[in-house]
Amino acid sequence: xxxxxxxxxxxxxxxxxxxxxxxxxxxxxxxxxxxxxxxxxxxxxxxxxxxxxxxxxxxxxxxxxxxxxxxxxxxxxxxxxxxxxx
Amino acid sequence: xxxxxxxxxxxxxxxxxxxxxxxxxxxxxxxxxxxxxxxxxxxxxxxxxxxxxxxxxxxxxxxxxxxxxxxxxxxxxxxxxxxxxxxxxxxxxxxxxxxxxxxxxxxxxxxxxxxxxxxxxxxxxxxxxxxxxxxxxxxxxxxxxxxxxxxxxxxxxxxxxxxxxxxxxxxxxxxxxxxxxxxxxxxxxxxxxxxxxx
Numbered sequence: 001x002x003x004x005x006x007x008x009x010x011x012x013x014x015x016x017x018x019x020x021x022x023x024x025x026x027x028x029x030x031x032x033x034x035x036x037x038x039x040x041x042x043x044x045x046x047x048x049x050x051x052x053x054x055x056x057x058x059x060x061x062x063x064x065x066x067x068x069x070x071x072x073x074x075x076x077x078x079x080x081x082x083x084x085x086x
Numbered sequence: 087x088x089x090x091x092x093x094x095x096x097x098x099x100x101x102x103x104x105x106x107x108x109x110x111x112x113x114x115x116x117x118x119x120x121x122x123x124x125x126x127x128x129x130x131x132x133x134x135x136x137x138x139x140x141x142x143x144x145x146x147x148x149x150x151x152x153x154x155x156x157x158x159x160x161x162x163x164x165x166x167x168x169x170x171x172x173x174x175x176x177x178x179x180x181x182x183x184x185x186x187x188x189x190x191x192x193x194x195x196x197x198x199x200x201x202x203x204x205x206x207x208x209x210x211x212x213x214x215x216x217x218x219x220x221x222x223x224x225x226x227x228x229x230x231x232x233x234x235x236x237x238x239x240x241x242x243x244x245x246x247x248x249x250x251x252x253x254x255x256x257x258x259x260x261x262x263x264x265x266x267x268x269x270x271x272x273x274x275x276x277x278x279x280x281x282x283x284x
Contacts (some may be wrong), residue, residue: 079123
C-alpha cells in the first residue's frame with residue numbers, strides 16, 4: 001500500500017505533464033480532446049480512490065464523486081463538441 | 087479463513103460532516119465548470135484567444151504543487167497508521183510531511199498571486215470578457231479554498247507536534263486531509279478545462 005501511493009503520485013505527475021505538453025503545443029482536435037477528458041477522469045479517479053481513500057469504502061460514498069466527475073466530463077464534451085457539428 | 091476481498095469500510099475517512107461539505111463543494115464547482123463550458127459555445131474564438139493569455143507554465147507548476155502536497159498528506163496519514171512506529175515517532179514523521187504539504191500549498195498561493203498580479207497589470211479584470219470573468223471567479227474561489235485548507239493543515243500540524251494522533255485516533259487528521267484532497271481534485275478539472283482544453 002505504501003508503494004502504491006508513490007506509484008499513484010508519479011502517474012498523476014506524468015499525466016499532468018502530458019496534459020501540459022498538449023496545451024503547450026496548442027493541439028486541438030476531437031481525438032486530443034477525448035484523450036484530455038480521459039486523462040482528467042483517470043487523474044480524478046486516482047485522487048478519489050487512493051488519496052481520498054474511498055477505494056475501500058461503501059460504494060454509495062465512493063460513487064458520488066465518481067459520478068460527479070463523469071457527469072461534468074460528459075457535459076464538457078457535449079458543450080465543446082456540439083458547436084463543431086453546426 | 088482466507089478472505090479473497092477486502093472488507094469495505096462503512097463510512098469514508100474523517101468526520102462525516104466534512105463529506106457533506108465536500109459533496110456540496112463538488113456541486114458548486116461543477117456548476118461553475120458547466121457554466122464555463124456552455125458559455126464558451128457562444129464565443130469560441132474569444133475564449134480560445136483569451137486562453138492564450140494565460141500562463142500555462144504557471145498553471146502546470148500549480149498542478150505539480152497541489153498533487154505533491156496531497157501526496158505528502160497521504161504519507162503523513164500512512165505514518166500515523168503505521169502500528170510498527172511509536173506514537174511519538176509516527177507524529178514526528180507525520181509533522182514533517184505536513185510541514186512540506188503546507189509549504190507546497192503556500193508556494194501555490196504565492197504563484198497564484200503572481201499570476202493574478204500579472205493579469206491585473208495587463209488591465210485584465212472580471213469585466214474584460216466572459217472568459218476572464220469565469221477564469222477569475224473560478225481561480226479566486228479555488229484560491230480561497232486553498233487558504234482555508236492551509237489553515238486546517240496548520241491546525242493538524244500543531245496537533246502532530248502535541249503527539250495527538252494514534253493509528254486508531256486520527257479522525258481530525260483524516261478530516262483535514264479529505265478537504266485538501268478535494269481542493270486537489272477540483273484543481274485537476276479546473277487546470278485542464280481553463281488552461282489546456284481548446
